[in-house]
Amino acid sequence: MRAYYFDNLEGDQRLPHDSGVEVSEEILTSIGVLHRHIPIDAEGKYEQEVAAVAKERDYKDQDIISISKEGLGDAYETMLKNFYHEHMHEEEEIRYLLEGCAFFDVREHLTERWIRCHTGVGDLLVMPPGIYHRFTLDMGNNSGL
Structure with a gap:
């Protein structure tokens, strides 16, 4: 996983929107967001x-x-937009x-800035109660959660 501040520029939500300012695990932990990487293995551990x-x-x-264009058909775009609405x-x-890759955006309490977490296979994120967040796929357009 890689975390950074969202650039707030217009454009497709599935683009990186990378401000170039990295966010450390310590900052994520300070707002209650926990990350672990648990690799997927053939044995199922x-x-x-x-x-x-x-x-x-x-x-x-x-x-x-499972979120993919193939699996959801006509409902895909609507579902993706619904997931991207900020909520808590x-x-x-x-x-x-x-499977796949996705972005989880969480709002930093003190600054009200969005932190974008680009996650991949094996990434586990825990978001605390009461934190605004949203979700979208990246340009790969599929994910399994």
Whole structure:
């Protein structure tokens, strides 16, 4: 995963929008965003590691979604726009990428700036309750969460 400040320029949400200013894991941790990389392996050990994180954090529900033009057809663009609307949850949210690449944008509390996290296969992000965030794919146009 690579994190940086969003450039706030107009353009396709799936573009990098890279301001050139990196954001450290320490800054992410300070706003409650946690990152772990759990590589996907043929033996399926990653499933045990993800399950251990879920148990440790006392998660009750989980789902798997696949987002691609091929899989969603005409609903693809609408779904992608819906995911990109900024929102927050009252509960912690966790996302683990099984395939593809995606951007998770989180709003830094003190500055109100968006931090863009470019995630790939094996990246796990935990977003705390009450943080504004949004999601979009990158130009690869597919992701499995």
